[in-house]
Amino acid sequence: MPDLLVRNVRPLGGPAADLLIRDGRFESGPAAPGTAVLEGEGRIALPGLVEAHTHLDKNLLGLPWYRNEVGPRLIDKIDNERAVRKALPIDPRQQSARQAVLSVSHGSTFIRTHVDVDTECGVAGIEGVMATRDAMRDRVDIDLVAFPQSGMLTRPGTVELLEQALRLGAETVGGLDPCAIDRDPKGHLDTVFGLAERFGRGVDIHLHEPGEMGAFSMELIIERTRALGMAGRVVVSHAFCLGMPDPSVVEPLISALAEAGIAIMTTASPSRPVPAVKRLAEAGVVTCAGSDGIRDTWGPYGNADMLERAMIVGLRNNLRRDDELALALDIVTTGGARALGIAEYGLAPGCIGDLVLVAAETVAEAVAQRPGERVVVKRGRVVARNGAALPA
Numbered sequence: 001m002p003d004l005l006v007r008n009v010r011p012l013g014g015p016a017a018d019l020l021i022r023d024g025r026f027e028s029g030p031a032a033p034g035t036a037v038l039e040g041e042g043r044i045a046l047p048g049l050v051e052a053h054t055h056l057d058k059n060l061l062g063l064p065w066y067r068n069e070v071g072p073r074l075i076d077k078i079d080n081e082r083a084v085r086k087a088l089p090i091d092p093r094q095q096s097a098r099q100a101v102l103s104v105s106h107g108s109t110f111i112r113t114h115v116d117v118d119t120e121c122g123v124a125g126i127e128g129v130m131a132t133r134d135a136m137r138d139r140v141d142i143d144l145v146a147f148p149q150s151g152m153l154t155r156p157g158t159v160e161l162l163e164q165a166l167r168l169g170a171e172t173v174g175g176l177d178p179c180a181i182d183r184d185p186k187g188h189l190d191t192v193f194g195l196a197e198r199f200g201r202g203v204d205i206h207l208h209e210p211g212e213m214g215a216f217s218m219e220l221i222i223e224r225t226r227a228l229g230m231a232g233r234v235v236v237s238h239a240f241c242l243g244m245p246d247p248s249v250v251e252p253l254i255s256a257l258a259e260a261g262i263a264i265m266t267t268a269s270p271s272r273p274v275p276a277v278k279r280l281a282e283a284g285v286v287t288c289a290g291s292d293g294i295r296d297t298w299g300p301y302g303n304a305d306m307l308e309r310a311m312i313v314g315l316r317n318n319l320r321r322d323d324e325l326a327l328a329l330d331i332v333t334t335g336g337a338r339a340l341g342i343a344e345y346g347l348a349p350g351c352i353g354d355l356v357l358v359a360a361e362t363v364a365e366a367v368a369q370r371p372g373e374r375v376v377v378k379r380g381r382v383v384a385r386n387g388a389a390l391p392a
């Protein structure tokens with residue numbers, strides 16, 4: 001791994017400093033003669049951004065515009081996607097590489113991607129994204145969730161495919177709406193946590209279920225996390241039920257999540273009730289954020305920029321003060337790292353040598369204005385300049 005001296009940067013908007021990366025990690029002390037230099041020109045240095053939830057296997061980047069005429073229900077989007085996948089040339093390897101390059105250009109150095117596993121595509125998505133993960137290993141870390149997008153118990157054969165995906169090397173066990181899709185919450189969650197226990201993996205569950213139904217599923221997730229001692233290894237993605245207005249239901253759930261060590265992933269969806277990130281932070285619940293699907297059959301939006309996601313978190317949560325915008329940044333950096341179990345994350349000596357340089361005066365300005373032309377470093381290697389990912 002190359003050594004790199006990053007000169008004249010302001011870590012998290014603080015006083016100017018030089019940052020030395022040796023053997024892929026930040027290190028204190030002087031640089032050896034001849035060490036390559038990256039001039040920071042007074043820009044803010046942020047730790048590498050964490051894209052904590054996306055779907056690399058099924059974006060439509062680089063393909064002709066997809067005319068979206070999908071129905072309003074979740075199941076409409078799920079069924080539509082499986083149908084469209086047969087008609088369009090969505091090659092998971094190619095599409096995942098396209099999106100990963102886009103992510104790197106914006107400053108993400110770690111991506112968690114849910115990858116569809118079902119009885120029609122089998123584990124082809126897992127294999128395609130794993131090929132991208134290997135090809136881009138020097139530029140971004142990619143963590144795969146084996147994700148039963150079309151349901152698990154309702155589609156016999158899916159559990160065996162999830163096992164296959166985990167044996168192939170997917171890091172995390174996925175799940176989806178135990179009541180609303182599988183209609184068997186106990187069976188669904190016992191299977192998901194059973195796989196996690198058997199394979200020694202973490203869990204990341206899509207929970208779109210609203211209100212009391214979502215709260216019930218969340219209680220079952222909390223019970224199983226506690227029983228298996230999985231604090232720090234379970235993420236609930238979306239958790240729209242925490243956005244319901246009744247504090248007598250939401251507050252006990254938030255306390256239980258904090259106590260059980262379960263993290264929440266939010267996209268800060270503008271069109272759904274969402275968890276209140278300030279309340280989660282006050283309660284000590286680790287919170288991360290993600291783009292979710294980018295330009296796919298579900299929706300046309302998204303650009304994989306996690307600074308923009310921090311801004312959306314800010315807009316959705318009415319964050320205005322500078323200290324509140326710092327929370328939004330924390331969610332797409334440290335929060336993501338904690339939720340995904342990335343050890344030694346940050347700009348301190350000993351941490352992984354990832355950073356993104358942003359031309360802003362303060363962290364709050366970086367979130368609010370999302371300056372482009374970023375420089376991105378992965379383990380001491382410059383992987384993007386002027387907002388464009390560099391070829392391998």
Ligand SMILES: [Zn+2]
Pocket residue numbers: 053054055114206292293
């Ligand atoms: Zn998702």
